[in-house]
Amino acid sequence: MTFRLCYLLAASIFILLIPGLSEGGKLLVVPMDGSHWLSMKQLVLKLMDRGHEVVVLIPEVSWQMGKGQSYTVKTYPVDYTLEDLDNSFAEYLSVHLNSQPFPMNALALYNVSKRTFGVFLSQCNNIFRSTEIMQYLNQSDFDALLTDPIALCGATLANYLSLPFIFFMRGFPCSLHYDAPQCPSPLSYVPRLFTFNSDNMTFFQRVENALIALLELVYCNGFYEEGLKFSSQILQRDVSLLDLLNGASIWLLRYDFVFEYVRPVMPNMVFIGGINCAQGKPLPKEFEAIVNASGEHGIVVFSLGSMVSDIPMKKAREIADALGSVPQTVLWRYTGKVPSNLPQNVKLVKWLPQNDLLAHPKTRAFITHGGSHGVYEGICNAVPMVLMPLFGDQMDNAKRVESRGAGLTLNILEMTSEDMSNALKTVINDKKYKENIKRLSELHLDRPIHPLDLAVHWVEFVMRHKGAPHLRPAAHDLNWIQYHSLDVIAFLLAVVLLSLFISFKCCMFCCRRCCFKKGRTSKPAKSKSH
Template sequence: MRSRVWFPLTGLLAWLCCLRLGPVQGEKVLVMPVDGSHWLSMKILVKELGRRGHEVTVLVPESSLLIQGSDSYKTEVYKVPYTQDELDKSLNKLREGLFDQQPGLADLFVNVNRLVQFTSIQSVGCEALLDNEPLMTKLRTEGFDMMLTDPFLPCGSILARMFSIPAVYFLRGLPCELDIKANKCPSPVSYVPKFFSGNTDRMSFPERVKNMMMSFLESYICTVLYQKFDELVSKRIQDGMSYKELISEGAIWLLRYDFVFDWPKPLMPNMVLIGGINCAKTAPLPADLKEFVDASGDDGFIVFTLGSMVSDMPEAKAKQFFDAFRQIPQRVIWRYTGEIPKDVPKNVKLMKWVPQNDLLAHPKAKVFMTHGGSHGIYEGVCNGVPMLMFPLFGDQGDNVHRMTSRGVAVKLNIFDMTTETLVDGLKKVIYDKGYKERMVGLSQIHLDRPVEPLDLAVFWSEFVMRHKGASHLRVAAHDLNWFQYHSLDVIGFLVFVFVAVLWLTLKSCLFCTRKCCGKRGAKKKSE
């Protein structure tokens, strides 16, 4: 009789525990996204939070690149002091010169300048939002439980501070490793390569010298890059407060990478890896596209896209690609909106938008031709498709370097590429089975995990809502000044004690020596 009662009670207790630790139902989430490709992966988490019963509100500028409404969340559209045409022109300006090679370090400064120009217009939109008093009043009275934002731009962090709600950050990383610095996370230059250094995590002495020099250069770049953000934070939050200090208050950092992609390095307790969140689900291919790839036979097909922001190129450069595709038996699906020649090869299908992840999941996918954005890289890794890579700007060069160093990709310089080098690169990736084997191995490691990235992101978002933050994960380093953090005061004290003890010891020895010698001398004289 006791056993009959015991098992139902055990089941009831387990059910109650699961109910207690289950998702927070009906909490309010405010989302401040970054427009463009950053939104594509954040949208996955936003929709999932809405699907799980949370009331999600997404702030959308009236002039937007990719952010749209959905049944999974509601939107609050705010006015911005620029039109859609002006935003498009800003994007086109960012694209200008992408196919023109810059010499040496000039490429780094050109990238920084492009980034500053592109973020400037969105920062103006942020100020317009903060000055929108009716909307600010409405949002403040909503009683949001959490801010989900990408700290690539400052608006979400500022709103979280103004509304006194915890912030969950969703990002790949920040320029100048500001995410690492804001979290007081160790990043030794001896084995953590700096961006644009071209190093891996195993560096020779000259490479470590280069890495150190890049860290010095990074300090200057950060000052230029975040100057306007610092001014905005100082104006809106607290005089003299920097953007780094503001984002250091983030409760949880959801980082869109893992150590299949990035080099192993230290992380803080509130930094959660969710690499691959964008390739969790695939959908059936459209009928015409499915027919095209299914008919590719044993030769298979190639997926070619340069990301969500670049879909065309100079006519002469496009001709090199068309000429190369004529020389291979594989079919090619190319996201291309540029000038279309009259003699497009029969094995090439041009599209304005490509269901990238769905195509890469097809068993006949042979090569992924990509610019090296983190979204595309993870879709290639998830589906085990080796890559031919053409980095264009930003962190893409470093992303590509990570893949080529693992032997799963070949890099081509799109600036001085020829039809012949392109054909050779494709043949190398397709017919050298080592690339496919290594990529499949990398994919298996990536997919061998206890929790799916999306579930992990949802858990920590709901954790923050349940507990009103995650202060227990905040390291005490935030409360130390630079002197204390590096224990320079302790080292100075110990050096002082050591010198003092050494000095006293020497003085004592000298005193004893004099006394002893003095007594012996006096004794000899008396004798």
């Protein structure tokens, strides 16, 4: 603890001194709505603090963006309402909460994801349709563009404006965030997203991993089809997914190998997992009172993330039952109808200071949907987790925490009240979980520089040097056959086969000569007999 405090003090002084160095660049930010924005906002605020002119391009209608605008905001008109946006997400979520057999579930997921992607694509369309915005962007002399590229819009805009660009993200589907920067992903120990495998796979899991990788070739092209059509139209050339993405100067990835499986990486990937973990602040009075009243048993923090604060009543009742079975006070972020069986020890709140609560020494467990922000806050504050993944990368995150022995995963669709109660009691009472998460936390926090400062450094690096071309691998100039040396293998094989063939022919020729000689010398009688 002393170590961490001293470290933070030293780091703060180091960072306080740095602002004097920055000469003030001009950065365009194209963010992604929803929870994606939460950690990017911290980076934007820090860059503002350091004297840069940061312009955030946001739609007039959004969930998380636009609030608390201490940064410069440029809004563009959109052709949908907040209700449309909410309905789109509600539809997306409902598909995840509906239990359907395979392959119906996969197909439904694919279709709803494509429709949700369509909403973000329409945002992008709105930017390029707005003459005022485009005129502003063309006339502003930006040094670089920072974007969460999941919806491709930032990458399209950066290519259009010929700006060096930085990606800030958790990950693409289909491992595009590894394929685009030409990073090898050996299928034998690097599990593909959504397989829920660990890095230690059985033979059949490895077969599954290979099949999923093959399937992804179709999946992502289909998924991004409309987006690519749009980008091609804007950039007036045919662009593939990799064309559009491989120009990123730096990939700021919200990953840390304490939590992620170890794998090859590239020098222009910067790992900033845990960037959202702030130091715990004192709790607001009403929360402080609840925590203090919890006695020796302490509290449990329960949140399904910034996007989900309501669930079907049947599920809510089951969960309420389970929460009543533990002696801890449970703080549950929930905005739905109050379940009639809500136990005494459960306090429903519309919002909670998640990181500050997790940092409180009385917190015994964290019930989470497994979103990456929450999981990193759980790790930073060393709180064992019960994970109920809903969508996106959450199942993979949950499996990673479980594989490290720092939490237990439940299937929210199939779990019973008893399952949840057991899981919660286990992570609280079995010391192994607390020990494991404490070890992960210590490893995660023992780093030479805070992820936020690292992200700031690399954004400024790209602004100062107009990109980072020295970190671009020469692999980008090779085609698939050349990259995998298939032409070299074919050539060497041809040389070997030709050599063998010539040697064989020579041997045959020599043998024939010998036989012929023998024939001439040893069997003259026979010749004569004809």
